[in-house]
Amino acid sequence: MAVLEGLLLSPSAFPLLVAVLLLVFACLHLTGVNQSEKRRTPPGPRPLPLLGNLLLLNLKKVDYSLCELSKKYGSIFTIYLGPRKMVVLAGYKTVKDALVNHAEEFGDRDTSPMNRSISNNHGIIFSNGENWREMRRLALTNLRNFGMGKKMGEEKIIEEAQHLIRVFENLKGAQFDTTQPVNYAVSNIICTIVYGSRFEYDDARFKAMVNRANEVIRLSGSASVLLYNMFPWLKPLIRNAAVIQKSTRANLEEIQSYTNNLRETLNPQDSRCFIDSFLINQQSEEKLEQNAGLFHEKNLLFCVEHLFAAGTDTSGTTLRWGLLLMAKYPHIQERVHEEIDRVIGGRQPLVEDRKSLPYTDAVIHETQRIGNIVPLNLRHRTSCDVHFQGFFIEKGTPVIPLLTSVLRDESEWANPYTFHPEHFLDDQGRFLKRDAFLPFSAGRRACPGESLARMELFLFFTSLLQRFRFTAPPGVSEDDLDLTPVLGFTLNPSPHMLCALDRA
Template identity: 65%
Template sequence: MAVVEGLLLQATSTGLLLGALVLLLVYYLSSSFSFKEEDNEPPGPKPLPLLGNLLQLDLKQPHESLCELAKTYGSVFKVYFGPKKVVVLAGYKTVKQALVNHAEEFGEREIGKLFKNLSEEHGILFSNGENWREMRRFALTNLRDFGMGKRGSEEKIVEEIQYIVEEFGKFEGKAFDTTQPVNNAVSNIISSIVYGSRFEYSDPQFKEMVNRANENVRIGGSAPIRLYNVFPWIGPFLKSKRKLERNTEKNRKEINGIISSLQETLHPDDRRGFIDSFLVRKQSDEKSGQKNSRFNDKNLLSTVLNLFVAGTDTTGTTLRWGLLLMAKNPHIQDRVHEEIDRVIGGRQVVVEDRKNLPYTDAVIHEIQRCANIVPMSLPHVTSCDVHFNGFFIKKGTTVYPLLTSVLRDESEWESPQTFNPDHFLDKQGRFAKKDAFMPFSAGRRVCLGESLARMELFLFFTSLLQHFRFTPPPGVSKDQLDLTPVSGITLNPSPHKLCAVKRS
């Protein structure tokens, strides 16, 4: 058992599988196990007893393995993660058809064991049914009231730009890791909307909350956690699971402290942010004696955690990919600089400038396409029996909309494996929308903060390129910059440093 425990704690995904296999053989030694097949199911590779198709998948980068399997089995196929059947949807037309044209059937969220334990199916990201509908509806309405995707958000982002530009300038052109300042800046936008105020970058509580949130996103999509969701009994052996749980509990305590402080100074007629709105609604339901109100402490905490984590990691990760890709492609960075200088000059960039910066806008969209930060989306589950593309998919089946296959669909993109802003430009150099641009997913579970994220990416990226030129560290060529992603729930750039050289 000590050998197996060591494997589970220290090994790579291959070692984890070997360790899990040993325990599985012991656990199921006297049990029989078989995969039940339904009539007219999607095709897929033959599963092994107990392990299913796990040995055919790279658990660090499962989206890459699934893309390869799609070449053999088509745009709708099944794989087994251990004993668990998963249907994979690949390619733009298939993913859109499922998420948009069959939105109700494919619209439920599959909630893994770990996140079910942590959220108890409260909040938005990891809930279903009426709770999800009510929390999402309330969040959308109130986030818009506080300026999400509107003029109010633009003002907050423009204010934050001054801080991040100053922070980058402190390095005086020397190489530094962009992670902390970028994540702090992006997190301050969602914080100002949710809490009603921003944080200083030097605030240790704020920095730790941001770091823990990003670490949880990385751990939550790691190979050990993927195995835990299939075989929950290995949980006691997983250091990463304990780390994620500790991080979540610490962030809960920090956020509960902020909520308590806001509660003490709450004025119903002068709401500062989303939390104030939730507290006002909660008090109203309590006064009216409404039973089983969903506006309770657990939903408030889970929703705030969802907004804080999602609002920090996804946009911050995409922005860091953007700066890395500019250092990797200096000729493209040159064209962005030229367009910004010609159209904007030295004044502050505003959202209205987007239509006059077609090349910069195309570059940002291509960054999102290539970064591919949520390659498998968050998993869905069928809400009923579905007949789809000639196949039968049973109610309750986990479904992976393979977004990476949409963003790399060879029938939709001229050079899907290459960073090429021309994907979003017409022959006259004007910005051209593409239907297969689906980084925020689609349908009922489309990203709640898409409008805010689009605004942040445009204003932050354009402003940083207006002030700085991004280059590799001294002694490192652009060809040596590593674009291999670090896998989690989202795909992050590998650890790296860049130089932000002040432009005259």
């Protein structure tokens, strides 16, 4: 006390005392700011015990429910799916900021109980860390070597388009369901990359694999599987979960069979496909040491399964949307026909023709936008504590970058809920690139096959529209063609029939 009194009574001690008090105040202030920031988590509706915010969601249109909630709580908000807390990112600017400008922080993949029970951090799509980096690197290398951006890839797609055209020709204008022939054609492109060969459309094993892959993706977005992922203890009661696991096991067994056949004829100096490339890496002792044994059989099977399923479903679904939209809007189809006839005539469309077909290119892009194939995106997870746009998000938080809110962003699109190819055309009718066009997501987790998918969609679409006029069946008007999507992890068109009328 005597020392303190001496200090207080000494005029020379005042500056020191003031400095100490300011330092203490600054420390308390900074601590308070940090605590305040950490408390400033994204807002959201109050969750109920166990159910979370489940009662606020339409399980058949979860993306639209989340879009509605964003109007109240903003572009970053918290939602509880059952007992599990998640953060939703809505709108183009927020989603891009997170996935591109903060790619590392938002770069991990969140996996659901369903996915963990199946792949358990193997393969590409649902893995993290070094496993994901190495498997994605290998996939990108092989996609480039055997398809993306290569003349060889273009030739494979053109050849497959001719097979599909022959199927349509044989129908002689009769009504048909586009699902299987389109899916088989598109699947054959990824098959040539993964297996080194295509399959005939009547090959029973091939048809079963494609159909099972599509079924798994559809059921993965069903309301019952969403409930299972919220409440894993419901698994014994969820039939769709059992179907997904059974279908996945069957496809893995088929992949193993094809892999065994390729292994028997493997030439380390001549890689024919993705499986060959994986097996060559598997045989390399140096590679095994470098990557701690990542090139094992489970990774091989799940990499092939992920490439096969993703390469089959998304592009096939988009192409089917395109044909349906042409039948729904014949005046738009007529403009596509006129442009193709004027620019290409009767020769085979090529990738290089894209720049000369701005309207057709705009129609394809608008099909992807309005089709909104992966509305909820694939869930991300924060890799560390993140301070983002004034909010604090803890490490390990599941994040939903809501693609519906990007592709329907009212501040980015003049007619967000209407099929409007002019979104991608300037005043002179030239193709207009739009930053908010993110159907393949963005950042480090963007679809690795984007370039291949873009090539597929352009060549299949132009080849088919060059030869056929797509219409509703006799007795069905364009107004009767339903654009309501079917619930699934990806959004497929509702069941419908079309006619492909030969233009020759």
